[in-house]
Amino acid sequence: xxxxxxxxxxxxxxxxxxxxxxxxxxxxxxxxxxxxxxxxxxxxxxxxxxxxxxxxxxxxxxxxxxxxxxxxxxxxxxxxxxxxxxxxxxxxxxxxxxxxxxxxxxxxxxxxxxxxxxxxxxxxxxxxxxxxxxxxxxxxxxxxxxxxxxxxxxxxxxxxxxxxxxxxxxxxxxxxxxxxxxxxxxxxxxxxxxxxxxxxxxxxxxxxxxxxxxxxxxxxxxxxxxxxxxxxxxxxxxxxxxxxxxxxxxxxxxxxxxxxxxxxxxxxxxxxxxxxxxxxxxxxx
Amino acid sequence: xxxxxxxxxxxxxxxxxxxxxxxxxxxxxxxxxxxxxxxxxxxxxxxxxxxxxxxxxxxxxxxxxxxxxxxxxxxxxxxxxxxxxxxxxxxxxxxxxxxxxxxxxxxxxxxxxxxxxxxxxxxxxxxxxxxxxxxxxxxxxxxxxxxxxxxxxxxxxxxxxxxxxxxxxxxxxxxxxxxxxxxxxxxxxxxxxxxxxxxxxxxxxxxxxxxxxxxxxxxxxxxxxxxxxxxxxxxxxxxxxxxxxxxxxxxxxxxxxxxxxxxxxxxxxxxxxxxxxxxxxxxxxxxxxxxxxx
Numbered sequence: 001x002x003x004x005x006x007x008x009x010x011x012x013x014x015x016x017x018x019x020x021x022x023x024x025x026x027x028x029x030x031x032x033x034x035x036x037x038x039x040x041x042x043x044x045x046x047x048x049x050x051x052x053x054x055x056x057x058x059x060x061x062x063x064x065x066x067x068x069x070x071x072x073x074x075x076x077x078x079x080x081x082x083x084x085x086x087x088x089x090x091x092x093x094x095x096x097x098x099x100x101x102x103x104x105x106x107x108x109x110x111x112x113x114x115x116x117x118x119x120x121x122x123x124x125x126x127x128x129x130x131x132x133x134x135x136x137x138x139x140x141x142x143x144x145x146x147x148x149x150x151x152x153x154x155x156x157x158x159x160x161x162x163x164x165x166x167x168x169x170x171x172x173x174x175x176x177x178x179x180x181x182x183x184x185x186x187x188x189x190x191x192x193x194x195x196x197x198x199x200x201x202x203x204x205x206x207x208x209x210x211x212x213x214x215x216x217x218x219x220x221x222x223x224x225x226x227x228x229x230x231x232x233x234x235x236x237x238x239x240x241x242x243x244x245x246x247x248x249x250x251x252x253x254x255x256x257x258x259x260x261x262x263x264x265x266x267x268x269x270x271x272x273x274x275x276x277x278x279x280x281x282x283x284x285x
Numbered sequence: 286x287x288x289x290x291x292x293x294x295x296x297x298x299x300x301x302x303x304x305x306x307x308x309x310x311x312x313x314x315x316x317x318x319x320x321x322x323x324x325x326x327x328x329x330x331x332x333x334x335x336x337x338x339x340x341x342x343x344x345x346x347x348x349x350x351x352x353x354x355x356x357x358x359x360x361x362x363x364x365x366x367x368x369x370x371x372x373x374x375x376x377x378x379x380x381x382x383x384x385x386x387x388x389x390x391x392x393x394x395x396x397x398x399x400x401x402x403x404x405x406x407x408x409x410x411x412x413x414x415x416x417x418x419x420x421x422x423x424x425x426x427x428x429x430x431x432x433x434x435x436x437x438x439x440x441x442x443x444x445x446x447x448x449x450x451x452x453x454x455x456x457x458x459x460x461x462x463x464x465x466x467x468x469x470x471x472x473x474x475x476x477x478x479x480x481x482x483x484x485x486x487x488x489x490x491x492x493x494x495x496x497x498x499x500x501x502x503x504x505x506x507x508x509x510x511x512x513x514x515x516x517x518x519x520x521x522x523x524x525x526x527x528x529x530x531x532x533x534x535x536x537x538x539x540x541x542x543x544x545x546x547x548x549x550x551x552x553x554x555x556x557x558x559x560x561x562x563x564x565x566x567x568x569x570x571x572x573x574x575x576x577x578x579x
Binding site: 119121 | 363399400401402403404406407409438439440
């Protein structure tokens with residue numbers, strides 16, 4: 001008899017929606033060109049344009065970024081949505097509404113895919129996507145740009161690591177309830193952290209493919225403007241110094257001041273366009 | 286104070302509450318949507334009043350329904366939560382159901398209250414669940430507490446209303462098992478007679494004849510409740526939930542003044558109890574003078 005490994009004996013965390021990673025992260029900005037240039041410096045390539053709205057698709061490796069300038073209110077790019085890969089988007093949507101999530105208004109025009117979604121933190125949305133294997137949502141709603149690569153490779157093995165969410169004081173338990181109840185996220189034990197910004201509470205997706213980091217305002221931050229929303233993305237890199245060097249060569253500046261500086265564990269970019277930062281975290285896809 | 290106690294337009298109520306020295310107000314939905322300028326004008330008036338909003342009331346008969354009745358109540362709850370957010374109210378009060386169409390199955394109540402808590406969550410609102418003493422299935426504090434515990438949601442807690450514990454002979458109003466952080470709101474009121482004999486009597490008294498704490502005949506039990514909450518570690522808000530037909534035909538400043546005296550009476554109850562020498566079983570002599578008696 002072959003003894004079971006430790007991993008096999010551990011129960012899989014419940015994954016009610018068949019979550020399978022992040023399909024895309026959407027930014028809203030009224031400065032799509034400036035932000036597009038920044039994304040290209042980060043290693044993304046522009047791939048396609050939405051059929052009916054001022055929306056562009058960027059990609060590198062397995063990461064898709066949507067830049068939405070349709071009725072965008074803010075010049076500074078803000079993360080307006082994250083799309084979760086799920087087994088069945090309609091089921092995921094229904095399941096979340098039954099548990100008390102708020103539905104989002106449909107935005108699809110004629111002949112476009114309706115991507116179901118719910119309201120998340122602040123003004124952000126959470127979409128559900130189940131077409132990511134044999135054909136993709138982008139095949140329907142987007143027109144490829146001339147001479148754009150189909151599959152731009154990832155720079156230095158970059159991949160989605162997670163999303164950082166700011167929350168108000170004493171709201172960690174609430175948001176933990178939200179992500180646990182709707183999707184099956186679990187909180188990592190206190191003290192377990194990744195990267196160079198070990199703040200707040202880390203939640204692991206039930207597919208174990210990405211993390212959410214909930215960050216309450218730091219103590220004594222009464223003067224700081226702090227609201228709930230999706231703050232920044234974390235990009236996983238197998239070799240952070242190599243990724244940092246590659247990005248620095250492309251003009252990305254990393255914060256190197258006092259306690260905050262690039263290490264083997266991670267790095268944080270400077271603030272771009274009035275509010276955008278990228279965090280690198282050591283991780284293998 | 287609660288705007289429900291006072292007559293007149295919202296602005297006048299808020300001004301009277303503020304002038305009596307209160308820093309916050311509990312808002313009754315009727316005062317907001319009944320504003321002649323519409324709810325936007327009401328929200329603006331609340332924001333301009335300088336008063337902090339204690340909470341917003343009241344969502345009725347939410348739990349235990351099914352099918353189209355449940356869907357209808359979800360719509361009602363969402364609209365109330367949106368009003369809550371616009372008003373800057375951190376709490377929505379939800380009363381235990383009296384509906385003949387609701388099931389008393391606890392699992393169903395738990396499922397529905399979890400859903401309500403989830404609806405409130407992204408908006409940063411907490412749900413305070415209250416046992417109405419004439420509730421169809423949940424009419425005692427311990428029953429509400431059991432459901433809140435079993436639902437186990439961070440933003441779902443209890444509203445403790447002294448009236449219901451006093452008026453319901455079956456409700457011991459025991460606090461021992463309750464965790465202070467799960468008490469989201471305490472509403473205090475008294476009434477003028479010793480007993481309410483039937484649910485109908487309780488409803489009638491609750492809706493027309495409540496008075497401020499210290500004005501009725503159950504001062505000792507209210508003092509006990511407040512001291513019990515204090516010892517439990519409760520440091521949240523108290524609100525006067527006083528429905529009184531007389532008060533709604535008296536000058537606002539006079540009614541708010543009575544509320545102010547009641548607040549001083551409550552403060553005396555707690556501060557005196559906090560002194561080590563006073564930590565003994567409560568007796569009438571441990572009570573501060575009643576409002577108006579000094």
